[in-house]
Amino acid sequence: MTAHRAAPYWLSAPALAVYAVFLLVPLGSIALISFQHFEFYGGIQPGITFENYRQVFGDSYYWEIFGRTFAIAAIVTALCAVLGTFEALVLHRMANPWKSLFLLVVLGPLLISVVVRTLGWALLFGSTGLINKALTGLGLVNAPVQFMYTSTGVVIALTHVLVPFVVISVWASLQRMDPAVERAAVSLGAGQPTVVRRVIVPLAMPGILSGSVIVFALAASAFATPAIIGGRRLKVIATAAYDEFLNTLNWPLGASLAVLLLCANVVVLVASNRLIERRYRAVFRESVA
Amino acid sequence: MIRNGPLALAFHALFIGFIVAPLAIVCIVAFTPQGYIALPTDGVSLRWFVAILDNPRFIGAFWISLALGVVSSLIATALAVPAALAVARHRFPGRETISTLLLSPLMIPHIVLGVSFLRFFSTIGMNGTFAGLVTGHVIVILPFALRLVLAAATGMDPAVERAAVALGASRFTVFRRITLPLLLPGIVSGWLLAFITSFDELTMSVFIASPSTTTLPVRMFLHIQDTIDPLVAAVSALLIFVTLVIMLALDRLVGLERLFVGKAYGDKSGAG
Numbered sequence: 121m122t123a124h125r126a127a128p129y130w131l132s133a134p135a136l137a138v139y140a141v142f143l144l145v146p147l148g149s150i151a152l153i154s155f156q157h158f159e160f161y162g163g164i165q166p167g168i169t170f171e172n173y174r175q176v177f178g179d180s181y182y183w184e185i186f187g188r189t190f191a192i193a194a195i196v197t198a199l200c201a202v203l204g205t206f207e208a209l210v211l212h213r214m215a216n217p218w219k220s221l222f223l224l225v226v227l228g229p230l231l232i233s234v235v236v237r238t239l240g241w242a243l244l245f246g247s248t249g250l251i252n253k254a255l256t257g258l259g260l261v262n263a264p265v266q267f268m269y270t271s272t273g274v275v276i277a278l279t280h281v282l283v284p285f286v287v288i289s290v291w292a293s294l295q296r297m298d299p300a301v302e303r304a305a306v307s308l309g310a311g312q313p314t315v316v317r318r319v320i321v322p323l324a325m326p327g328i329l330s331g332s333v334i335v336f337a338l339a340a341s342a343f344a345t346p347a348i349i350g351g352r353r354l355k356v357i358a359t360a361a362y363d364e365f366l367n368t369l370n371w372p373l374g375a376s377l378a379v380l381l382l383c384a385n386v387v388v389l390v391a392s393n394r395l396i397e398r399r400y401r402a403v404f405r406e407s408v409a
Numbered sequence: 410m411i412r413n414g415p416l417a418l419a420f421h422a423l424f425i426g427f428i429v430a431p432l433a434i435v436c437i438v439a440f441t442p443q444g445y446i447a448l449p450t451d452g453v454s455l456r457w458f459v460a461i462l463d464n465p466r467f468i469g470a471f472w473i474s475l476a477l478g479v480v481s482s483l484i485a486t487a488l489a490v491p492a493a494l495a496v497a498r499h500r501f502p503g504r505e506t507i508s509t510l511l512l513s514p515l516m517i518p519h520i521v522l523g524v525s526f527l528r529f530f531s532t533i534g535m536n537g538t539f540a541g542l543v544t545g546h547v548i549v550i551l552p553f554a555l556r557l558v559l560a561a562a563t564g565m566d567p568a569v570e571r572a573a574v575a576l577g578a579s580r581f582t583v584f585r586r587i588t589l590p591l592l593l594p595g596i597v598s599g600w601l602l603a604f605i606t607s608f609d610e611l612t613m614s615v616f617i618a619s620p621s622t623t624t625l626p627v628r629m630f631l632h633i634q635d636t637i638d639p640l641v642a643a644v645s646a647l648l649i650f651v652t653l654v655i656m657l658a659l660d661r662l663v664g665l666e667r668l669f670v671g672k673a674y675g676d677k678s679g680a681g
Contacts, residue, residue: 131495132507135488135551139510142544146529150521153528203424210421213413222421224656224665226428232652233609235629236645240431242637243438243446250434250448280431302411312414341518343612348633358520358612365524365616375528378521385518 154375164372172376182360182377189356190384192271192346193339196278201332203279204286208327209320211287212294223291230284234344241277242268242348269351277345282338286331293327294320326400333392337385357381432649439646441639457643467644470628474608477539477624481546482554482603488547489554490596494588497562508559512552522549523616530617537619545617546607553606554599561595601659 154172157165176182211223229237244251245267252264267273297320305319321328343358350356355363357377364374413421438446442454461467495501496508514522526545530536535544569591573583611626618627625644632641659665 125501128495128499128501128504131491132511135492135511135555136507138488138547138551142529143514143548146525147517147521149528149532150525206417206420207424210413210417210424213411213417222425224660225425227665228653228656229428229432231605231609231656232432232649233611233626233629233645235611235626235633236435236648237431239629239633239637239641239645240433240435242633243434243642244431246637277431280427283428306411312411315411337516337518341520343520343615344630348630358518361520361524362615365527371524371528374524378518378524381518382521386516389516 150375151379153372154379156372158370158372172372173380175373176376176380185355185357185360186380188271188354189340189358192274192278192356193336195275196282196339197332197336199275199279200283200286200335201328204283204331205290205321205324205328207283208287208290208294208324209316211291226287227284229281234281235348237281238277238345238348241273241280241345245273245349268349269354271350271354273349274346274354274356277349278339278342281342281345282335285334285338286328289331289334290324290327293324297323326396329392329396329399333389333396336392337389340388341381341385435642436646436649438639439643443639446637446639446642457639458647460640461643461647464640466623466628467625467640470623470625473539473622474625477542477546478604478608481543481607482550482600484543485547485551485603486554486558486596486600489551489558489599490592493555493558493562497559497565498567511555514548515552519549519610519612523613526613527616536617537622539622541617542614542622542624545613546610549610549613550603550606554603557599557602558592558595561592561599565591605655 153164155168155170157167157169157171159165207226211219211226214222249264251267252261255261255265265272267276301319301323302315305315310318341358342356343362346354346356347359347362350359352359352363358381361374361377361381364370364377368374437448439457440453440455441447441450442452442456443450492507492511496504496511522545526541527536530538530541530544535541565588570583570587573587574580578586609626610624611630614624614627615630618624623631625648629641629644656665
């Protein structure tokens with residue numbers, strides 16, 4: 121009996137041991153050096169200090185980086201939520217084989233390296249200038265728009281990289297929807313826009329929200345896309361930490377940036393998840409009552 | 410069944426164009442006969458694909474990524490299967506904590522994992538080694554494998570195993586003949602998702618790879634930072650093509666929906 125009761129612990133022990141040594145210890149060590157002093161010729165010094173955090177919070181340069189990171193993440197999230205929801209709805213209303221085909225086209229890029237997808241945008245924006253040729257050809261703009269090394273370019277590329285997460289999340293919640301609800305609304309005289317606004321979007325809301333939360337978290341901590349499209353001048357938190365670690369070699373300062381990013385990420389994820397769960401539960405209880 | 414109106418279909422066409430355009434341009438540029446990137450080009454050439462074969466840095470990086478993906482996804486799956494069985498089949502104190510902990514890497518930005526591993530591995534003298542890369546990748550991809558195995562284990566009917574025991578099968582026989590075959594689809598798709606995630610990983614690897622253990626995404630990233638040329642486009646086009654082939658094979662084998670839902674669920678659990 122005791123052997124049986126101990127079984128789950130033995131089964132999960134190997135994974136837990138690996139995590140304890142190779143996840144918790146490294147995270148702890150990075151948190152520790154974020155509180156240590158860095159000497160340009162002496163490296164990391166022992167002793168506890170808050171100077172790295174003071175430096176980050178006291179410098180408008182870092183405020184700008186934090187502001188830019190979260191502004192980009194917020195805009196990307198809004199774009200992904202709107203575009204992804206509509207696309208999921210369109211896919212939901214398609215019939216096979218088109219439905220499976222386009223689902224594959226939309227979600228397939230998730231399996232292709234972010235480097236490859238971002239390279240595509242770098243080619244469209246920069247080297248070939250195809251986007252600008254199209255824009256000027258259509259008479260939409262007079263002078264070429266600068267996409268490379270701008271926030272606009274990063275937002276467009278990140279939206280492309282992350283929008284599949286909203287599509288799949290909304291699509292999954294639409295799959296659970298009873299198709300009769302939609303038909304009932306139509307038979308009661310609701311027009312298409314009303315059905316979407318009053319019936320489908322509210323029912324898909326948990327999917328929209330949880331997809332958006334994923335997108336925000338991934339956009340705020342994105343590295344490859346801002347590094348390639350934004351370049352060295354347009355820094356976000358992740359690329360600034362990269363520079364501190366691999367170029368300036370000021371690890372304590374880079375560590376404090378990483379710790380702040382991790383904290384912001386965890387707070388956003390946990391808080392929004394609580395909120396979604398509470399909202400969702402309230403809706404559920406209402407419908408039961 | 411309500412059909413899409415013309416407006417919805419127009420939106421759909423634009424959306425698909427948006428999704429496909431960057432991938433299409435990579436493939437088009439890869440076939441340029443010129444020595445630089447320019448559009449339109451005159452003619453089609455395979456010279457840049459041939460050039461990859463003469464570039465040992467990309468070839469070497471490909472083999473490292475492949476070996477890394479295979480080794481780390483096997484280790485991750487081997488750790489995930491017993492843990493998933495523990496969480497799915499037992500009720501015990503600390504169950505919630507254990508499953509939250511095992512899924513927690515999904516909540517941690519890869520940049521944070523990268524710098525943590527860089528610090529940790531350089532302290533213990535493991536930085537830049539293949540073993541270091543494997544360790545980092547196991548941590549990152551384990552949650553993906555765990556999610557899919559967990560789903561398979563939760564969906565299993567315990568009555569089947571009880572029936573086997575009642576018919577006189579030993580515990581090992583039950584595991585080998587009943588449990589494992591029933592879990593197999595979950596294990597295989599979990600392993601595949603773990604492999605693909607490892608093969609594509611850039612942000613963490615960029616910190617812990619050394620010149621002799623550079624993975625393919627890291628090699629491509631460093632190359633792009635330096636210069637964007639048809640060579641890196643050709644490598645990317647090959648990757649797109651290979652991913653496409655694997656995707657079609659997977660669709661036949663396990664059904665892609667399972668894999669994608671695993672990916673979304675994996676990341677969704679990161680939100681919880």
